[in-house]
Amino acid sequence: MGRFIDAENFIKEIPVAPNDVLWRSLLSACRTHNNLELGKKATENLLELDPSDDSAHVLLSNMCATNGRWEDVEIIRRKMKSIDITKKPACSWVKMKNKVSSFGIGDRSHPQAVQIYEKLEDIKKLIKQAGYVADTSFALHDTDEEQKEHNLWSHSERLALAFGLINTPEGLPLKIFKNLRVCGDCHSVYKLLVGTLGEKLC
Structure with missing residues (x-):
């Protein structure tokens, strides 16, 4: 579940000043394990090194959203806007030939x-039959649960998945790439498909 005390002690005890890679690694781990308080500390240190670091703002905003801290999310977004920092849009792609x-x-x-959205509906039905339940904590907007689940199904990595399944000949590997971290719920969808339903979908 993340050895955060050890990580903090390591950072305090190393003989050189921690760099942005170290702080960003800690912040990413805090996002994975939902350690908001330590995540705030890591963000503060990252922004001291580089106030324009968009990833630090975005990861902290995502943690606040996961914890339902919508006022904090809005404060972070306003701050980003005031210093002209924009979030890099998420993008997924498939290369064929x-x-x-x-x-x-x-x-x-x-x-x-x-066809892509029809395929997504097929995928949704299949994995729900296999026990899939959406983790709406990865839907990072303040909406009701139904809208949050709907938003998850429009993520770029799911669109790329549906496209790939439609167009990849049977027996050939499907490789999907993304420019940012894969959403945790999308990761669960992929694992479920690969582990139990891949043959039905390919």
Whole structure:
């Protein structure tokens, strides 16, 4: 569950000043294990080194959202806006032969958009039959539970997954890439598909 006391002691005891890589690694671990208080400390130290570090603001905002701290989320977003920091948009892509197909959240611009969203509905039904329950803590907007689950199903990595399953010939590997961290709920969807339903979907 994360050895945060050991991590803090290590940072305090190393003979050189901690750099941004160390603080960012700690902040990322805090995000994974939902340690908000230590995450705030790591963010403060990261921003002392680089006040324009967008990843520090975004990771802390995501932790606050996970914990329902929506006022804190709004404060962080206002601060980012005031110093002209924008979150890098999440993007997932699939390369087939010499063509790359990329997707953003809620993307409907692809020529196969109708088939992609139909495939997503098929995936959703199959994994729910296998026991999948959406973890809406990864839906980082203050909406009701139904809307949060809906938002999860428009994540770029799921769109890329559906596209890949439609277009990858049976027996060939499907490789999906993302420019940012994969959402935890999307990771669960992928694991469930690979572990129990992959053959039905390919």
